[in-house]
Amino acid sequence: MSAAPSAALTRRQATTQDIPFLLALRQQTMNGHVIASGAEVSDAHHMARLMHRFECAEVLLHEGMPVGLLKVSRDPHEWVVIQIQLAPGYQGGGIGTGLLAEVIDQAASAGVDLTLSVLKANPAKSLYERFGFVVERESEFSYEMRRKP
Secondary structure (H helix, E strand, O other): OOOOOHHHEEEEEOOHHHHHHHHHHHHHHHHHHHHHHOOOOOHHHHHHHHHOOHHHEEEEEEOOEEEEEEEEEEOOOEEEEEEEEEOHHHOOOOHHHHHHHHHHHHHHHHOOEEEEEEEOOOOHHHHHHHOOOEEEEEOOOEEEEEEOO
16 A cells, blocks of 8 residues: 555544554554564563553544554643554655654644654654754663754
């Protein structure tokens, strides 16, 4: 399937009925990065990451079918991009970049810092740097990045 234009995507709040899709999406999109970073790959670890701040999760839909996840916590003093995940057929067409740009604009309008964590082996780090995120610290497996408004 070719990438859909971002305008063709809609969103809705994630529900518990979305968990099987979201778990499979996480496994499909993250296993390679997790393994390459040397971190743990298990269903339990993926489920824990999926459920973290689940109330912030939005399912991305194309023609009514789930194709991705956007999870951003919007706390009063700092926003966190927790997860942006797209099914492989929707990657590489600018959708993730557009979603990130939208969140950055919203955070800047709100006057809050935007943070995220990226696995060391995930090439998305260079995208985040192009958008003005800087590495504040690193752990064994990931970089913690921040962008000021």
